[in-house]
Amino acid sequence: MQQLNYLTELLGFQGFYVSGIEIDNEGDIEKVIITLGREGRYICSGCGREVSSIHSSFEQEVRHLHLWRYLTILRFKKVKLRCRSCGVKVERLEFLEKNKRVTKELTHQVSELCKVMSVEDVATFEHLHWQTVKEMDKKAIQKAQSERSLEGITVLGVDEISVGRGHNYLHLVSSLDGPKGSEVLYVGEGRKEEDLKPFWRWFGKDRAKKITHGVMDMARGFINSFRANCPSIKIIYDKFHVMRHLLNALNEVRKAEFKRAGKKMRGQLMGKKFILLKRMDNLKGKARKALKELLSVNRRIYKAHLLKESFGQLWSYKYKGAARRFWDNWKKQLKWQRLEPYKKFAKMIDNHIDGILGYCDKKVSLGYIEGTNLKAKNIIRRAYGYRDKEYMKLKIIQGCSSIGVFRPYPYPLHHNPG
Template identity: 25%
Template sequence: MLSKLLGIPGLKINFISQDTNGDTIIRATSTLHGTKCHVCGEHICKPCASGPPIKLRHTPIWGNKTYIRITPLRYVCEHCANKSTTTQVVDWYEQKCSCTKQYEKHILLLLINSTIQDVSIKEDISYDVVEGILERNISTQITWEDIKELKYLGIDEISIKKGHKDFVVIVTTMIEGKLKILAVLKNREKATVKKFFNKIPWRLRQTVQIVCSDLYIGFINAAKEVFGKKVQVVADRFHVAKLYREKLDNVRKKEMRRLKKELPKNEYEKLNNVMWILRKSPTELSEEELKKLKLLFKHSNDLKLSYNLSTDMTAIFNMKITSTQAKRKMNTWINHVRKSGLTCFDSFIKTLTNHMKEITNYFNGRMNSGFVEGANNKIKVLKRRCYGLSNSAHLFQRIKLDFEGYAMFSNKNSTLCC
C-alpha cells in the first residue's frame, strides 16, 4: 500500500526511519524478479551477488526530504558464454541517477516559470542535478511523431539580448487550442527558416493551411517557396497596426516638441499624457480625455489628421468584410492620406502596397498570429527570469517546459523522457 502511495509499484517497504537531519529514510527491496541481460538482451532470472546499496532522493513526505535506500538485485546470464552479470533495471529510477523518476517529475513541475538556480536552492540539491533532470526529460527539438496535423504555423523573432540585433526565430502552432513550440531557430535568415520548413515531414506539410508572420520578407518568401500557393501567408494585423501607429507617434513627438517651444508653460502642461490618449480608440476615451484631445487638435491639425487616419485603418481591420473589400477600403485610405498632404505614412503605404495580399489575407478567416505574440510575451518573461539564456536548444527546452509542462507532468498525464 505504501509503495503505491509513493508512486512506486513493485517495491517492498522494509522500514521507515528518520536520520539526524530529520530526513525520512525508506529502506526497501524490489519485488520484481529477473531483468534483461545487457549483453545479449535475453531475459535472465538467476540471482547472484547484489550490487552496492544506493540512496535515491524521492518526493517529500510531510514536508521532509525523503530518500529511498535500496540494494539493487543482480542476475547472471546463462545464455552468454562469459556468464555476464546485469543489475536489475526497474522503471522508477534511472541507473547512475541520484533520484527517482517521481522526484524528477516533482523537480520539472517546480521548474515551470522558475529557474534552475531557484529550484536548486529550494530543494537543497546542486545546480547540476537540476540541469541533468531537465536534459534527460525535455527534448531539444520537436518530435514530429506526436503531431497529427499542423493547420496553423506562427513565426516571429525575438531579440535574445536587449539592445542587440541578436535574434532567434520562434516557430509555434496551436493544437486543440493549446500553444505548442515547434522550433527555436538560431537566426532569422530566409535560408534558416526555409530549411526548417523543409524538415517538417511531408505528411504534416500537407496539412498546413495558414502561415502567420510579421512582414519580414525572409519569413514570407520562405513560406511561399516551401508551401506554395495552397497555403495562405497571413501578415499579422498587430504587426501591421504597430507600423502605422508608429507613424502617428512620430508626428506626436514632432508636434509636441514644437508646441513646447510655442505654447506658454501652463498651456503646454494641459497636454500631459496625450501619448496614451492617442493610443486609444475614440470610443474608449473618457470625457476628460476627449477634452484634452480636442485641445491638442486645436493646436495641431497634423496630429488630428494623423490620428483620424490611424483610427480609420484600425476600423477597417475591425470590419467583418472579405479580403477583396478590405483591399478596396485600404486603397481608398491610401488616397485619403495622399489628399491630406501628410507624408508621415509614406513608408507604411509602401509596405501596405507591397504586401497587400498578405495583409488582406487576414480577412479570409480573420486569422492572426496573436498566439505567436502571446508566446513571445511569455518568452520575454522567461528571458528576464533566466538571464543569459542564449543557447537555442536550451531556450527550446525552457519554452517547451513552460508551455506544456503541466500537461506533461501532472499526475494524470505524467510522462518522463519526452
C-alpha cells in the same frame, strides 16, 4: 510488521517490499532511510528479458519523494546479471531514472514544480543542487517536446523577438489551428531564411505540404522560407506589425510638426507621444482630455490621428471586395494632406495588400503571436538571463504551449498486484 506492509503498498514498487525504517536526525536535514527487500525478479538492462542468474550485488541508495517532513532515501541491493545474450549486465529497475540516483517519481515532481517555481526555489525545496534540478527539468521538457503530436496543423505563425544586446534574435513558430489550439511549436535562432531550415527538418516535409496559411510580418526571410517549403501556402500579414508601421508614420508626423511649430505650440506637443499612439478607447481621464486638446490645435496631427483610428477596420471585413474598397477610400483621404510618412506607408501597404486581405479568407488568431512574444520576453526576464541557451528556448516552448500545463499527479502508482 503490519505497518511495514502498509508502507510497501503505499510505495508501490513491484518486486520490492519495505523491510525496515530508520530516522537519521544528524546534520541539518532530517532523513528517513527505507530499506527494501527483493522478491527475486530481475530484468536485464540490455535486452529487457527476465534473468535468474546473478553475477554479484551491491548496495545502492536513491532519493525518493518526501515522506512527510523527511527527506526520503531508499536503500536496497542492486544486482548484476549473467545474461545469455548480453553477458554481465546491471539489472534494469523501472522506478529508477537511468544513470541517476533518483526515482522517476521524484524527477517528475521536480520537472512539474519547475513549471511554477524557479530552478533555485525547487532546488531549495527538494534539497538538490540547482544544476541537478536544471538538468532534470531540461530532460523532461526535451522528452515532452519529442513526443508532441504535430498532426492536424494547417496554419503556422512566425515572429521574432530580440534577446539581450545587439542584433540577437529568436524566432518563434506557432501552430494557430492545431488540435490543442494555438501554441508555440519551435524556438530557433536568427530571422533569416536559412535560420528556419532546422525548423522544417524538425517539422517534416510531408507536414509542411499540408500547411495552407502562414501568418507573419513582412520580413523577406520568413516569406521566402515558408513559400519554399509549403507549396500551397497563402501568406497573411500580421495586423499588429502592420499597425506598428502606421504608428511609426504617425510619430514621424508628430516629430515633423514639433519641428515646424513655434515655442508655444511645442509646449503643447511636448510629452504627448504615447497618448497620441494609443487607441482613443484605451485613454481615460486626464490622458483623454490632453489628447483632445492636442488634436484641437493641430490640423495635421488631427487628420493623422483620425486615419490611424479608422485603419483597423480593414480587418473587420469578410469579403475582399469590401475590404479593398475601404482601403481605396482610406488612401483618398491622404490627398492634399501633406502627410508624407502616411503616403510612404500607403505605398508599402499597396505592395503587400494581398497578404493583408488574405485575412478575409482565413480568420486566424492574429493576437496570439503578439501575446506570445510578450510572454516569451517575460520568461527570459524572470530568469535574469539563461546561461544555457537551449534550456532557455525549451522554457519558452514550455511556457507558451500545452506541455507547460501543471500536472503534478498525472500517472497512477504501479502497485503490487494483490
